[in-house]
Amino acid sequence: MTTASSTDPVPNRIHARPVPRPGRWIAAAIVVVLAAMAIHGLVTNPKFRWDIVWAYLRDVTVIRGVGWTLLLTFGSMVIGVVLAVLLAIMRRSDNPVLRSVSWFYIWLFRGTPIYTQLVFWGLISVLYPTLSLGIPFGPEFVTFQTDVVITAFWAALLGLGLNEAAYLAEIVRAGLGSVDKGQEEAARALGMKERTILRRIVIPQAMRVIVPPTGNETISMLKTTSLVLAVPFTLDLTYATNAIGNRLFEPIPLLIVSAFWYLLITSILMVGQHYLERYYGRGTGSEKPRRGGPRRPRSGRQAAIKASGTAKDDPFLEVTP
Amino acid sequence: MTGSATPMVEVRGAHKMFGDLHVLRGVDLTVAPGEVCVVLGPSGSGKSTLLRCLNELEVLTGGSVRIDGELLGYREDSAGVLHRLHPTAIAQQRSRIGMVFQRFHLFPHMTALENVMEAQVQVLKRSKREARAKAVELLDRVGLSDRMDHYPAQLSGGQQQRVAIARALAMDPEIMLFDEPTSALDPELVGEVLAVMKDLAAGGMTMVVVTHEIGFAREVADHVVFMDEGVVVEEGAPSAVIDAPTEERTRDFLSHVL
Numbered sequence: 297m298t299t300a301s302s303t304d305p306v307p308n309r310i311h312a313r314p315v316p317r318p319g320r321w322i323a324a325a326i327v328v329v330l331a332a333m334a335i336h337g338l339v340t341n342p343k344f345r346w347d348i349v350w351a352y353l354r355d356v357t358v359i360r361g362v363g364w365t366l367l368l369t370f371g372s373m374v375i376g377v378v379l380a381v382l383l384a385i386m387r388r389s390d391n392p393v394l395r396s397v398s399w400f401y402i403w404l405f406r407g408t409p410i411y412t413q414l415v416f417w418g419l420i421s422v423l424y425p426t427l428s429l430g431i432p433f434g435p436e437f438v439t440f441q442t443d444v445v446i447t448a449f450w451a452a453l454l455g456l457g458l459n460e461a462a463y464l465a466e467i468v469r470a471g472l473g474s475v476d477k478g479q480e481e482a483a484r485a486l487g488m489k490e491r492t493i494l495r496r497i498v499i500p501q502a503m504r505v506i507v508p509p510t511g512n513e514t515i516s517m518l519k520t521t522s523l524v525l526a527v528p529f530t531l532d533l534t535y536a537t538n539a540i541g542n543r544l545f546e547p548i549p550l551l552i553v554s555a556f557w558y559l560l561i562t563s564i565l566m567v568g569q570h571y572l573e574r575y576y577g578r579g580t581g582s583e584k585p586r587r588g589g590p591r592r593p594r595s596g597r598q599a600a601i602k603a604s605g606t607a608k609d610d611p612f613l614e615v616t617p
Numbered sequence: 618m619t620g621s622a623t624p625m626v627e628v629r630g631a632h633k634m635f636g637d638l639h640v641l642r643g644v645d646l647t648v649a650p651g652e653v654c655v656v657l658g659p660s661g662s663g664k665s666t667l668l669r670c671l672n673e674l675e676v677l678t679g680g681s682v683r684i685d686g687e688l689l690g691y692r693e694d695s696a697g698v699l700h701r702l703h704p705t706a707i708a709q710q711r712s713r714i715g716m717v718f719q720r721f722h723l724f725p726h727m728t729a730l731e732n733v734m735e736a737q738v739q740v741l742k743r744s745k746r747e748a749r750a751k752a753v754e755l756l757d758r759v760g761l762s763d764r765m766d767h768y769p770a771q772l773s774g775g776q777q778q779r780v781a782i783a784r785a786l787a788m789d790p791e792i793m794l795f796d797e798p799t800s801a802l803d804p805e806l807v808g809e810v811l812a813v814m815k816d817l818a819a820g821g822m823t824m825v826v827v828t829h830e831i832g833f834a835r836e837v838a839d840h841v842v843f844m845d846e847g848v849v850v851e852e853g854a855p856s857a858v859i860d861a862p863t864e865e866r867t868r869d870f871l872s873h874v875l
Binding site (some may be wrong): 486487 | 672674705711716723725727728736740768785788813
């Protein structure tokens with residue numbers, strides 16, 4: 297067959313029949329049948345009570361639960377991120393006291409279950425009936441009733457945030473460590489102060505490494521908030537839907553309601569994560585310049601060749617089964 | 618003031634130890650204002666270490682460096698005791714010394730223009746407008762006015778190194794240090810970087826250049842220093858050191874690179 301279009305830059309373009317792959321069609325057919333069976337089972341089984349699911353999807357208590365769950369998720373992540381950056385910078389410090397404190401914090405909070413920690417924060421007012429600001433073993437300036445300051449919500453928020461900080465600190469540390477030492481040196485040679493170097497040069501580049509796992513941590517945190525009944529905090533999505541389910545003696549439709557909301561929020565977070573990753577990935581050579589240049593840069597050509605996947609840099613790809 | 622008598626760079630008895638490794642073994646170096654000094658020598662001779670000591674990226678174990686008469690990194694009191702300067706004061710000293718690295722070290726998350734603006738805004742506290750105008754002017758001077766909005770990954774090695782030179786020049790440095798600026802480049806890109814450096818030398822910039830480009834040294838240098846095993850073996854005009862070396866080690870080195 298000869299091609300009709302005279303614009304084809306390849307005059308002798310190959311038009312070959314592809315290799316027949318009947319296995320692919322069989323596998324796809326089996327999977328489609330299995331999926332249809334699953335959907336059939338979901339829709340036709342009356343015990344799912346889709347009417348109740350539909351009715352309670354927009355119930356005021358459920359929506360409030362969604363609100364509290366979101367507040368706990370983002371609140372604890374903010375606490376976690378701020379503390380984690382602090383801990384990671386302490387870990388890099390020349391000061392051995394700061395380094396050890398950071399190590400101890402991460403060891404303690406990563407080494408104990410979040411459930412245990414939440415119960416502990418719930419019991420803090422039993423352990424310390426009053427909180428006071430003052431000098432250790434010296435005079436006290438202000439004193440609070442613990443159960444007034446640390447309500448169930450704050451206990452849950454602190455418990456989740458302090459635990460998360462330990463995990464995020466390791467992520468931030470890996471991110472800061474991933475930035476080439478030459479970057480710091482170049483910035484130092486320009487007369488930048490250490491703090492400016494961290495803020496303007498190191499952290500923005502570390503973000504490329506930090507953002508993807510932090511997005512995963514946020515999604516994970518969304519679901520970890522369901523453990524706050526350990527405090528006990530009783531307004532979040534899981535507790536609210538469970539309570540309704542128990543009241544109606546219909547636990548299954550209410551489980552579906554909470555699952556629906558968790559899935560919806562997770563999906564929205566995934567979209568947000570995609571854009572964040574794209575923003576912090578800028579300058580890594582995959583995108584076009586902001587204003588178009590006349591010639592394609594060399595690295596762009598090289599990147600295009602690599603991206604085509606036909607030229608393998610990795611010799612082991614050829615031999616590993 | 619002593620005026621023209623003050624050298625731009627004055628290194629006295631520089632020693633540098635990395636653990637047990639004695640890299641610099643008593644180096645003296647004087648560079649006059651406006652002079653182009655090229656440092657030659659085999660790898661491991663300590664020439665890059667010497668250059669890095671000129672802006673405190675490495676701290677000397679012994680000896681002293683003065684830039685335009687000012688002691689680098691320390692304050693000397695009337696009793697002759699040295700006091701280490703605060704990091705902020707050292708950063709301030711560094712801001713007047715431009716440095717260009719072998720591996721460019723451009724900031725990859727910033728465009729060429731932002732790379733040249735960054736330290737102007739953060740260190741010299743220039744307004745964004747002023748910094749942008751200066752950056753545009755310098756990028757034009759190194760022949761990259763059509764590449765200002767490209768990220769470093771979208772530029773060739775030669776283009777990246779020219780942006781790095783513009784970035785250092787944006788600080789209005791009194792002196793420029795070059796650490797093997799062409800060693801990481803493909804051969805066909807070396808010329809464009811050397812052309813910018815020649816232009817800079819012709820403009821009267823004081824430069825200390827560590828390089829293997831003997832042609833550049835012969836053409837541009839006022840003063841060539843040959844180092845080996847942490848000491849200055851031979852120095853003088855390029856016609857003397859390169860074309861008529863008196864030391865055996867210099868002759869041996871040149872016979873390998875020429």
